[in-house]
Amino acid sequence: MxxxxxLIGCGLMGGSFALAAKKAGLVQRVVGYSKSPTTTDxxxxxxxxxxxxxxxxxxxxxxxxxLLAVPVAATEATLKAIKHLxxxxxxxxxxxxxxxxxxxxxxxxxxxxxxxxxxxxPITGREVSGVEHADDSLYSGxxxxxxxxxxxxxxxxxxxxxxxxxxxxxxxxMLPEAHDMAFAAVSHLPHVLAFAMMNSITGQSDGDDFLSxxxxxxxDFTRIAAGDPKMWRDILLxxxxxxxxxxxxxxxxxxxxxxxxxxxxxxxxxxMLTLASKTRTHxxxxxxxxxxxx
Amino acid sequence: MxxxxxLIGCGLMGGSFALAAKKAGLVQRVVGYSKSPTTTDxxxxxxxxxxxxxxxxxxxxxxxxxLLAVPVAATEATLKAIKHLxxxxxxxxxxxxxxxxxxxxxxxxxxxxxxxxxxxxPITGREVSGVEHADDSLYSGxxxxxxxxxxxxxxxxxxxxxxxxxxxxxxxxMLPEAHDMAFAAVSHLPHVLAFAMMNSITGQSDGDDFLSxxxxxxxDFTRIAAGDPKMWRDILLxxxxxxxxxxxxxxxxxxxxxxxxxxxxxxxxxxMLTLASKTRTHxxxxxxxxxxxx
Numbered sequence: 001m002x003x004x005x006x007l008i009g010c011g012l013m014g015g016s017f018a019l020a021a022k023k024a025g026l027v028q029r030v031v032g033y034s035k036s037p038t039t040t041d042x043x044x045x046x047x048x049x050x051x052x053x054x055x056x057x058x059x060x061x062x063x064x065x066x067l068l069a070v071p072v073a074a075t076e077a078t079l080k081a082i083k084h085l086x087x088x089x090x091x092x093x094x095x096x097x098x099x100x101x102x103x104x105x106x107x108x109x110x111x112x113x114x115x116x117x118x119x120x121x122p123i124t125g126r127e128v129s130g131v132e133h134a135d136d137s138l139y140s141g142x143x144x145x146x147x148x149x150x151x152x153x154x155x156x157x158x159x160x161x162x163x164x165x166x167x168x169x170x171x172x173x174m175l176p177e178a179h180d181m182a183f184a185a186v187s188h189l190p191h192v193l194a195f196a197m198m199n200s201i202t203g204q205s206d207g208d209d210f211l212s213x214x215x216x217x218x219x220d221f222t223r224i225a226a227g228d229p230k231m232w233r234d235i236l237l238x239x240x241x242x243x244x245x246x247x248x249x250x251x252x253x254x255x256x257x258x259x260x261x262x263x264x265x266x267x268x269x270x271x272m273l274t275l276a277s278k279t280r281t282h283x284x285x286x287x288x289x290x291x292x293x294x
Numbered sequence: 295m296x297x298x299x300x301l302i303g304c305g306l307m308g309g310s311f312a313l314a315a316k317k318a319g320l321v322q323r324v325v326g327y328s329k330s331p332t333t334t335d336x337x338x339x340x341x342x343x344x345x346x347x348x349x350x351x352x353x354x355x356x357x358x359x360x361l362l363a364v365p366v367a368a369t370e371a372t373l374k375a376i377k378h379l380x381x382x383x384x385x386x387x388x389x390x391x392x393x394x395x396x397x398x399x400x401x402x403x404x405x406x407x408x409x410x411x412x413x414x415x416p417i418t419g420r421e422v423s424g425v426e427h428a429d430d431s432l433y434s435g436x437x438x439x440x441x442x443x444x445x446x447x448x449x450x451x452x453x454x455x456x457x458x459x460x461x462x463x464x465x466x467x468m469l470p471e472a473h474d475m476a477f478a479a480v481s482h483l484p485h486v487l488a489f490a491m492m493n494s495i496t497g498q499s500d501g502d503d504f505l506s507x508x509x510x511x512x513x514d515f516t517r518i519a520a521g522d523p524k525m526w527r528d529i530l531l532x533x534x535x536x537x538x539x540x541x542x543x544x545x546x547x548x549x550x551x552x553x554x555x556x557x558x559x560x561x562x563x564x565x566m567l568t569l570a571s572k573t574r575t576h577x578x579x580x581x582x583x584x585x586x587x588x
Contacts, residue, residue: 123509127575143507172507185495186508190515192551193487198570200540200547201479211577213437213466214480215417218579220514221484225574229567233560236567240555246494247552251545253494257486258541261534266527273523273530276492280520281421283505285513 006063007032008056008078010043013095014069015134018048023136024166033059043131056081065091072096073234079109086113091159093120098238099147099176115153118160121145127226140168143286147176184242191232194225300357301326302350302372304337306420307389308363309428312342317430318460327353337425350375359385366390367528373403380407385453387414392532393441393470409447412454415439421520434462437580441470478536485526488519
């Protein structure tokens with residue numbers, strides 16, 4: 001399907017994409033670049049990439065598909081660096097967790113060449129990062145959200161969809177703003193709460209004792225707090241408006257539960273817990289009740 | 295080790311204990327009682343108990359070990375119902391998630407016979423409930439907190455410890471109040487946050503759409519929100535003072551993260567996320583750095 005993948009960013013997300021694309025027979029050759037030469041070197045040693053590129057631009061040279069797997073805040077600079085080699089025949093995607101900022105960055109960086117860029121957000125991740133954890137099944141069975149704009153070339157959008165489907169993903173399209181609102185609610189805020197939970201406990205003098213008693217519920221609840229701090233710093237800053245709006249709604253829901261506790265209103269409390277428990281019990285990951293598939 | 299287990303409450307926790315105790319050769323026979331006759335019947339059909347008792351008192355008759363696996367709010371009434379058959383030779387334990395209220399309830403209900411009662415909290419659970427999910431490995435490898443008082447008979451405390459060790463648990467003793475403070479932080483508050491998270495999303499007009507996009511991070515973060523509403527209503531009410539104190543500390547930690555976001559203070563934000571991420575990455579379930587083993 002493609003001759004050469006230009007991979008910019010050889011971490012968990014990028015490395016896993018390269019492995020999965022090769023396994024699926026989507027690409028012949030992977031040319032990779034990472035900001036840290038050690039990472040690029042390691043990626044080649046691990047067989048994640050075939051050839052090391054000394055710059056983002058050189059990773060793109062000769063590629064018919066390009067994946068940007070860099071922190072969202074680095075999107076604009078990276079696209080600027082490769083702009084001169086971008087052609088309408090080339091499919092360029094990112095894997096960032098925020099989309100409105102990425103779309104704007106792409107517009108600014110690529111200008112009349114932005115049609116080749118299809119913003120993508122595969123809904124997957126691990127609490128670990130780095131090319132050592134690259135896994136050819138990371139994307140398998142996951143949802144991928146594409147957020148094309150009116151500038152996106154239809155041919156590239158179609159190719160993007162085919163790529164993710166070939167990796168075993170279900171593909172949905174959304175507006176960038178709708179994407180960011182939804183992910184503030186179901187991903188970014190949960191991360192903020194998990195980070196805050198850890199800091200709240202470690203800030204207490206008995207925090208270490210508390211942590212030594214925590215069980216499987218705590219383990220799963222806080223798993224996402226182990227996420228990469230720099231990556232999440234960028235995501236939280238980039239989507240802060242939606243995130244703060246979601247946090248306000250969350251605080252109201254929390255306050256309602258606390259009020260019932262303080263008043264000793266067992267019935268009101270039970271009603272709220274029942275609603276939450278029922279919703280969570282019936283929820284299944286990736287089952288689309290609301291979002292319209294393309 | 296024991297002749298007969300009197301099991302009061304044949305749900306997930308009680309049923310799993312019966313299965314595990316039999317498998318470990320700790321008990322010869324299990325006589326079970328549940329408030330709902332259907333549950334007791336089902337427990338017998340599934341081989342979780344050997345004999346159905348028509349009342350809590352009759353489940354205790356002839357037992358040398360008794361396990362109360364009922365909602366914490368039902369502890370006092372249940373202990374009152376069995377009081378007349380409690381002897382100093384009998385080991386009685388509960389499995390409740392709060393301990394100060396359970397200790398007080400036992401004191402009120404059992405009075406001069408309270409020495410047989412060893413309050414216990416095995417740190418385990420599932421997001422499902424009911425005897426159908428009883429599992430002989432539910433307790434294996436978990437921590438169990440015992441919160442004896444000055445009235446507890448040492449011989450029963452030692453037996454309690456032996457029982458849990460035989461089921462593959464690590465046993466720790468704490469004061470009931472210290473237990474409740476720690477579990478407000480690492481269990482009860484995370485549950486409240488997960489419940490509030492679900493309700494915050496379903497309260498929004500686009501909530502269903504948001505949920506259809508949620509991924510594995512959300513799945514793990516909210517797993518505990520599927521907990522049994524009545525059970526958690528009782529736990530939250532019973533431990534509400536510690537819980538509200540923990541919630542206040544949590545809100546401060548959340549506010550600090552939000553302030554850094556609002557100010558666009560990337561360094562402060564990164565520092566807070568780094569602290570949380572490091573703490574969570576190094577945390578291992580059940581590794582006791584602070585709590586003193588008996």
